[in-house]
Amino acid sequence: MSELLHTLAEHVYTHQRSAEEMDKLTIEHPELTVDDAYEIQRLALELYHKAGDPLIGWKMGLTSKAKQRSVGVDEPIFGRLTRSMELHEGVLPLAGLIHPRVEPEMAFVIKRRLEGLVTPRDVWAATECVMPALEVIDSRYRNFSFTLVDVVADNASSARFLLADQAYSPYHTAWDEVGVVMRQNGDVVQTGAGAAILGHPVRSVVQLVHMLSRHGLAVEPGMVILAGGITEAVHVHPGDTLEIDFDGLGTLRLAVTEA
Amino acid sequence: MTDIHQLAQALYEAQEQRRPIPPLTQTHALSVEDAYQIQRVNIERRVGGGDSIVGYKVGLTSKPMQRQLGVGEPDFGHLLQSMAFRHGEVVAYPLIQPKVEAEIAFVLREALAGPGLTEADVLRATEYVVPAIEVIDSRIADWKIQLADTVADNASSGCFVVGDGGVDPRTLNLATLGGVLYVNGEVAETGAGAAVLGHPARSVAWLANKLGELGTTLHRGAVVLSGAISAAVPVRTGDRVEVSFGRLGRVSVRVGE
Structure with missing residues (x-):
């Protein structure tokens, strides 16, 4: 089994790097479990690490009840963020991506350090700041179609992310009530509020720490956590401009370019 | 034009008996003007029976909804005194297939006579904005509505609840104001004011201008439900519905029999 998981991790890593679509792992290997999938994700990260691209944080996925229902699960999933995934300005080159969406x-x-059965107050006490952010998700599976096992193995569809310049104290506002408006080429395409993330974004961090503990892992100082999507993700195309307004917290802009 | 009264009667009975009917557009080629006339007939009938017009609702205020019905502008319906419930109450109203929506309601200090009104006129004429729950419903079976069906059916209105309190709309950004719709304590939908035509005040301006075209003034004291900030969520008897709009406050209601 361990050999198979290594092989699959290399397979996934190769497709993540080459931005070539692949078939669902579960077609050929229906016996894979969710734990196997997390092991594939971990092994793929080792390959990133070897290539000089270290782990800098975590992302949470399936953080709305609606998405959990659509995949038939009752808990979110996590993925790993590496240094190369972070955008340093509001420009998203599509090179290296397959069918990206932004949320x-x-x-x-x-x-x-956060580990074990933490509570929201542990998370607040351990949080340096909260920042508006956007995530670019991109499944390596054909047609963005996958099972729970597939998406976990594919690093929860992680691809790129951008954090705002301005950071806020965790006590700055009620994060569940922050309204968010996403415009694509000037048109409002999505709106939402922080409560879309498990009722309150802090619950997502709590849940992440619990899930990591089951794998013997922890959130280390300095790490960034993407708590979850506040709206549906939108498809982007070359030439698009996205503007995401966070109520009272500023605007994130993203220009989508060919390469 | 005998059809107008006959179709109005069919919708009226459907509501009274809580028995939905097939789409009007299945059997009749109705224009939008015809549909507003049907709506008017039933509203006048209820007002004649002692009810009164307390305001309006604006519908089809999001691009996805407009696209779904193949239209380029919103529609409106009338809010009657009998449709108004209070924060915390159990809604006892003859509903058939209700859904709930989170909305920002405007209460007007001054009358607004269109056409030619802008968002700024609306903000100046508004006494306060307040969170609202709109319970929408359709007298058309399975919600199989075309534009003319929903317009004739009072823009698929059911009843509504406006929160206590209220805030001057010029003290906050209504476009980025976030709203959360909870059903039985669970987050069902979230959204922000910009989902309503980019800004909820634009919806009220559209309404005042539309009413102006029809020779009606949006009256002083009117309540306007500006439009849903998210998709509508089906509810059942006993469900507890709560809407929270941050600094604007909260409103809750329970769905009755």
Whole structure:
């Protein structure tokens, strides 16, 4: 089994790097479990690490009841963020991506180690700041279609992310009530509020720490956590401009380019 | 034009008996003007029976809804005193297949006589904005509505609840104001004011201008439900519905028999 998981991790890693679509792993390997999928994700990360691209944080997926229902699960999933996934300006080159979608997010930057059965107050005490963010998700599977096992193995569709320049104290506002408006080429395409993330974004971080603990992992100081999508993700195309307004917290802009 | 009264009667009975009917457009080629006339007939009938017009609702205020019905503008319906419930109450109203929506309601300090009104006129004429729950419903079986069906059916209105309190709309950004719709304590939908035509005040301006075209003034004290900030969520008897709009406050209601 361990050999198979290594082989699959290399397969996934290769497709993530080459931006070539692949078939669902579960077609050929229906016996794979969710734990196997997380092991594939971990092994693929080792390959990133070897290539000089270290782990800098975590992302949560399936953080709305609606999405959990659509995949038939009752808990979110997590993925790994590496250094090369972070955008440093509001430009998204499509090179290296297959069929990307963009969603508004809230990011937590952690200053103290978080592990075990933490509560929201542990998370607040360990949070340096909260920042408006956007995530670019991109499934390596054909037609963005997958099972739970597939998406976990594919690093929860992680691809790119951008954090706002301005960071806020965790006590700055009620994060569940922050309204978000996403415009694509000037038209409102999605709106939402922080409560879309498990009722409150802090619950997503709590849940992440619980899930990591089951794998013997922890959130380390300095790490960034993308708590979850606040709206549906939108497809983007070359030439698009996206503007995401976070109520009272500023605007994130993203220009989509060919290469 | 005998059809107008006959179709109005069919919708009236459907509501009274809580028995939905097939789409009017299945058997009649109705224009939107015909449909507003049918709506008017039933509203006048209820007002004649002692009810009164307390305001309006604007519907089809999101691009996805407009696309779904193949239209380029919103529609409106009338809000009657009998449709108004209070924050915290159990809604006892003859509903057939209700859904709930989170909305920002405007209460007007001054009358608005269109056409030619802008968002700024609306904000100036508004006494306060307040969170609202709109319970929408359709007298058309399975919600199989075309534009003329919903317009004739009072823009698929059911009843509504406006929260306590209220805030001057010029003290906050209504476009980015976030709203959360909870059903039985679970987040069902979230959205922000910009889902309503880019800004909810634009919806009220559209309404005042539309009413102006029809020779009606949006009256002082009117309540306007500006449009849903998210998709509508089906509800059942006993469901507890709560809408929270941050600094604007909250409103809740329970769905009755």
